[in-house]
Amino acid sequence: MxxxxxxxxxxxxxxxxxxxxxxxxxxxxxxxxxxxxxxxxxxxxxxxxxxxxxxxxxxxxxxxxxxxxxxxxxxxxxxxxxxxxxxxxxxxxxxxxxxxxxxxxxxxxxxxxxxxxxxxxxxxxxQVEQEFGGIGIQVSLDPKTRQLVVMTPLPGTPAYKAGIRAGDRILSIAGKPTAEFADGKELESAVVLMKGKPGEIVKLSVLHETESTPVELDVERAIIRTPSVLGDKYNEDGSWSFYLDGLDKVAYVRLSQFGRNSADEIKSTLKELDQQGMKGLILDLRYNPGGLLTAATEIADMFLDSGVIVSTRGRNTEEQVFKAKKSGTFRDFPVVVLVNRFSASASEILSAALQDHDRAIIVGERSWGKGSVQNVINVDGGKSALKLTTASYHRPSGKNIHRFPNSKETDEWGVKPTEGYEVKMTPEQMQKYLEYRRQRDVLRKEAGASTFDDPQLAKAVEYLKSKISPAAEAKPEEDKDKAKAETSPAGTAPQGDSASKENSAR
Structure with a gap:
């Protein structure tokens, strides 16, 4: 049943x-x-x-x-x-x-x-599986004209290949004028018509931003895979740039959710960045509401070579402990994790594990505080489901994550920034950041005009610069040589440095 x-x-x-x-x-x-x-x-x-x-x-x-x-x-x-x-x-x-x-x-x-x-x-x-049948565009509703406006096409999708670009207006879908969609249901109606079985044709009437006459397009639906790993901006070829402007080998990776493919996306991105000589990583989990528990533990395991990642405890289930394995660990660069008040659940599992094992510092503000695990249980023959809280999760240090209804600001909950790295944003700053991010995430030839001084990102960069400066890079080698000299008997040569490498990794 x-x-x-x-x-x-x-x-x-x-x-x-x-x-x-x-x-x-x-x-x-x-x-x-x-x-x-x-x-x-x-x-x-x-x-x-x-x-x-x-x-x-x-x-x-x-x-x-x-x-x-x-x-x-x-x-x-x-x-x-x-x-x-x-x-x-x-x-x-x-x-x-x-x-x-x-x-x-x-x-x-x-x-x-x-x-x-x-x-x-x-x-x-x-949302969880990160794929659907469609044409691959994000649309919004112009509040003045009530027209559907393309925010951005997803790179490589049927819409992108058909020449649809940011700023284009969709006048009709499958022969139905968008102006006649029911008030308040314009976006919902558009999504229903654009999504469907891969291989089928969707007829669109599109007014390009720079044209005065609409064009009729036949766009073939395909399986659209929505990425959860994003960079700072798009390159001209539609790929993401994972490096910040003006900074040498400081990588910036955003994770929008913890979906079915998120761990594989992060792994392939880290491999590519590691091969390119990445010196430091900023992992941005701001506004990430969470997702799959398995995705969070798999990603944490990529940064940790041992120890507990998280444990879960339920009323009718035995305690489950997720531990890190040494193989496949990325460890030769400093890491900063950005969180804010909307980072929740799986975001807190990942950030707490890296913080408790001293693998990363946390910059930003205290996270949401969701320390519970939900199981999705099929009912009615799979036609509907219950999303039911079945367990609580606990960070490696044993500190409480969950913010209960009666929790106070002085209580222990959520993931707090590392001491000295709390950077709060006002509601006005957060709104400006979101608008800046929306414009920067548009796939277009010319760069967006919007700018924003991100104080949380700036603090993360400041930390990484201190860690990857020439003086900071030379110090580990000096410490390693000193340790060898102290532990080697007089008159004998050191027998390898595998132990010092393992200690420095922790």
């Missing part, structure tokens, strides 16, 4: 949703009482696997008393469902009524548990 699909940091509902309780007798000739007994039996059966691991207070309750309590609670639900369907002032849709009950039940648990219906599940899955 249940199957866990993925773990986040972020009942067979179908049988009930098609049954209803409009009368005392239900389809198939079953009475309400018989249906209630069967429903409660199904609930007990579904709960049977979890009954193997029960909390202390549950163990103290006799099985018969628990079953009676379940029956009484299900009876209350069925009675209420029947009363609403029968007596509400307007006819109600049974499935919508049930889904509303599920949403309320999950929302009452915590802010991160939720019910995902069939329409939301497809979008949710696309």
């Amino acid at each position: 249940f199957s866990a699909r993925m773990q986040f940091l972020p009942p067979n509902a179908g049988s009930l949703s098609h049954t209803g309780c409009a009368s005392r007798w239900l389809p198939g000739g079953w009475s309400r009482e018989v249906w209630l007994a069967l429903f409660c039996g199904a609930v007990l059966l579904a709960m049977a696997p979890t009954s193997l691991v029960l909390a202390d207070e549950e163990k103290a309750t006799p099985p018969d008393a628990r079953e009676k309590e379940y029956y009484e609670l299900m009876k209350l639900f069925v009675d209420s469902f029947e009363q609403v369907e029968r007596n509400y002032v307007k006819p109600v849709d049974r499935k919508q009524l049930l889904e509303s009950a599920l949403r309320g039940m999950l929302a009452d648990l915590d802010p991160y548990s939720s019910y995902i219906d069939s329409s939301g599940l497809a979008e949710f899955t696309q």
Whole structure:
């Protein structure tokens, strides 16, 4: 009945949703009482696997008393469902009524548990899997003209190959004028028409930014893979530039989310940068809301050669500990992680692990404070899902991450910047940064005119400059030679320096 699909940091509902309780007798000739007994039996059966691991207070309750309590609670639900369907002032849709009950039940648990219906599940899955069938453009709505404006095409996608560029206006999609889309649903309507089965043709009427006459384009849908690893700006060939302007070999990598492909993207990027002689890395996790737990642990493992990355503990699950492995570790350069108040969940797992193992310093401001893990559980035959909090996670140092509803600013939660590296932004600064970033992320031939002095990025650069200056680069070699001289017996030569290399890596 249940199957866990993925773990986040972020009942067979179908049988009930098609049954209803409009009368005392239900389809198939079953009475309400018989249906209630069967429903409660199904609930007990579904709960049977979890009954193997029960909390202390549950163990103290006799099985018969628990079953009676379940029956009484299900009876209350069925009675209420029947009363609403029968007596509400307007006819109600049974499935919508049930889904509303599920949403309320999950929302009452915590802010991160939720019910995902069939329409939301497809979008949710696309975000996690980082791919969908479409043409590959980002669009926005011009508030003055109500026209759809292309923000940027994704490099290499069908839209990019068809000549669609930033600033172009989409006048019609599949023969439907965008001006006739329902108010408030312009973007939603556009997305529905542009997404679809790969290989199919989408007809677009496009007004290029520099033209006065629209052109008709036939664009073939393809699998669009949305990258989560971004650089500072686009190169002319559509690839990302991962180096900051005017700085020698200081790499800058943004991670927008922790999706299915994020670890592979980070690994390939680090390999390329390492081969190019990268001297220092800034990993920007600002505004990253999190994602897959596995992605966070795999990326952390790339920077650590040993030790605990994170541990998770649940009520009905054994503690799970994720540890770093030495193979494949990138360690010969200093790292700065940028976080802000919107860095959450998997972002906090990664930044906390690097901070606790002294592999990176944290610059910016205290992170969001989400220390819980959600499992996505398919229900209704995979048509919908529950995103349910099933565990809490704990950083290597043992410090608390989760910000509880009654937490104070003075309490321990979130990931705090390294001492001396807290740099806060005002709301006005954050808004200017986001606008600057939006313009800089547009794929265009000429550079964007917008500029912004990023104080958090500047602090990160300041730290890396101090670490990769000629004096700083020479000091490790001096320390290593001194250590060899102190540990080698008089009159003998040192027998290799593998130990000093391993210590310096930590």
